[in-house]
Amino acid sequence: MEILVPDALRASHAKLAEAGASWSAGLPALARRYLEEWGLRLDGAAMHGIVSLVLPVVRDDGTPAALKLQPVTDENESEPVGLRAWAGDGSVLLLEHDPDTGTMLLERLDGRRTLSAVPDDMAAMEILAGLLARLVARPAPEGLRRLGDIAGRMLEDVPATLGKLGRAEDRAWVRRCAAAVAELVGEPGDRLLHWDLHYDNVLAASREPWLAIDPKPLAGDPGFDLLPALDNRWDEVVASGDVRRAVLRRFDLLVEALELDPARAAGWTLGRVLQNSLWSVKDGEDRLDDVQLAIAEAVTHRQ
Numbered sequence: 001m002e003i004l005v006p007d008a009l010r011a012s013h014a015k016l017a018e019a020g021a022s023w024s025a026g027l028p029a030l031a032r033r034y035l036e037e038w039g040l041r042l043d044g045a046a047m048h049g050i051v052s053l054v055l056p057v058v059r060d061d062g063t064p065a066a067l068k069l070q071p072v073t074d075e076n077e078s079e080p081v082g083l084r085a086w087a088g089d090g091s092v093l094l095l096e097h098d099p100d101t102g103t104m105l106l107e108r109l110d111g112r113r114t115l116s117a118v119p120d121d122m123a124a125m126e127i128l129a130g131l132l133a134r135l136v137a138r139p140a141p142e143g144l145r146r147l148g149d150i151a152g153r154m155l156e157d158v159p160a161t162l163g164k165l166g167r168a169e170d171r172a173w174v175r176r177c178a179a180a181v182a183e184l185v186g187e188p189g190d191r192l193l194h195w196d197l198h199y200d201n202v203l204a205a206s207r208e209p210w211l212a213i214d215p216k217p218l219a220g221d222p223g224f225d226l227l228p229a230l231d232n233r234w235d236e237v238v239a240s241g242d243v244r245r246a247v248l249r250r251f252d253l254l255v256e257a258l259e260l261d262p263a264r265a266a267g268w269t270l271g272r273v274l275q276n277s278l279w280s281v282k283d284g285e286d287r288l289d290d291v292q293l294a295i296a297e298a299v300t301h302r303q
Contacts, residue, residue, distance in 0.1 A: 003028040003055070009048040023071050027053055030069055034103050038096055040067060047111050049214070051076075056108065064108035065095055072102035075216055078144050080104060082217030085141050085192055090134035091212045092203075109211060113204035121236055124199060125250055128229050129257035131212050132197055132222075136258060140192040140219030147220025148188035151181050154274055161281045170288040173296055177274035180267040180303070189221030198228040223261075223268030226254050227276075230269070230295050247298035255302075266302040269295070 005027045013024040034040065035057070043064065044056035052070035059065055070076055083094035088107070096105035118124035140146075158178045165171050194201075195216040205211045218224075230250050231237075240246040255265050273296045277288050 003031045003042070004046065005053065006046060006048050009051075009053060012050050027069060030101065030103070031055060031067065034067060034069075034098070034105070038067075038105055040065070040105070054111070057105075059095075066106045066108050066111075068104045068106055070102050072099075074145075076102065078217040079215055081141055081143060082192060082194070082215045085138055085217075086135060088207070088211075090131045090208075091194075091215065092205075093207075106213075107205070107207070107211075109203040109205045109213065111203060115199040115202035115210060116233065118199075121233060122249070122253070124232075125229065125253055126257075127210050128197060128199065128202060129254050131202060131210065132194065132225060132229070132254070133257045133259075135194050135197070135212060135215075136191045136222040136225060138192040139190055140217070144192075144217050144219045146188065147193070147218060147224055148185060150218070150220075150275075151185045151188060151271060154178075154271070154278060155181060155185070157278050158274075161278055164281050164286060165288070166286050167288075170293075173288060173293060174274065174277060176300075177270040177277070177296060180270040181274060184221070184264065184267050184271065187221070188219075189224075190219055191222050193218040193220050193222065193225045195225060196228055197225065199232045201228075221264065221268050222258050223265035224272055226251065226265060227269050227272035227295065229254060231291050234291055243294050244298045244301070247295055248301065251299055251302065262302045266299040269299045270303075 005024055010024045014021050035042070039060040040057040042055060043058045047054040052068055055067040057065050057067050080094055080097045083091060092109055093107035094104060095107065115124050115127060118127065155178055158174060162171050162174055165174065194212060195218045196214060197212055201214045202210050202212055230247055237243055237246040255262050273292045276292055280289060
């Protein structure tokens with residue numbers, strides 16, 4: 001079976017400049033290397049994310065698996081560390097890993113069924129909350145990025161960001177979020193965080209009904225892990241007619257499932273809004289995202 005790199009993935013890699021384009025060009029050869037070394041055969045059409053190519057495969061013993069190929073970056077180099085620590089408890093299993101190329105062999109999940117397919121939003125949120133509670137129950141292993149360091153750098157970036165925002169209300173929210181981080185940065189936590197758990201990063205499985213994928217593991221406070229779940233299916237939040245109430249309903253469910261202090265969780269959620277806002281301004285935006293602002297406004301009522 002021929003190994004084809006999807007056009008959308010090539011386009012995504014091209015944005016990473018020449019190195020990204022050349023990595024795309026070498027993907028078929030890289031895939032063939034691991035098919036041979038790990039005793040795999042192709043078993044279906046390729047899937048992809050923004051940077052990764054995922055090939056359904058079967059091992060020599062007949063076990064279905066997924067070959068994930070991606071360039072090693074600061075964002076994903078800790079993925080196998082987290083997956084090993086979880087050892088399949090709430091997350092996809094890591095079967096093989098080559099640290100030199102970042103290639104991983106993973107347990108096969110159903111890439112066609114994400115948690116977004118669950119019609120009832122709160123039922124989906126309860127499933128996500130249950131998984132997240134299991135994931136953050138573990139202490140973070142050595143070698144991961146630490147929330148304390150990240151939060152400190154965020155605070156250093158605030159003055160420059162303020163100068164690039166045109167609206168006074170945006171500057172006020174950046175200051176408010178930064179103040180929340182400044183209060184918490186001295187106790188950044190030590191749990192193993194997923195950092196990107198939203199509905200589309202939860203797939204249907206056979207070993208369990210649902211499992212988490214694509215972590216960006218981080219050592220820190222679980223309150224910093226809530227925001228990706230809060231803006232899922234945002235059109236449904238808006239359609240509820242009461243955005244604050246809908247956000248807080250999700251927030252309270254997550255806080256209860258993870259047994260968090262609501263005020264600290266709200267503070268770290270403002271920290272996550274700050275992080276997203278800093279990234280947005282760095283990418284050229286001169287105003288804050290309305291969804292981020294709506295979440296920030298809602299969770300301040302739990303501080």
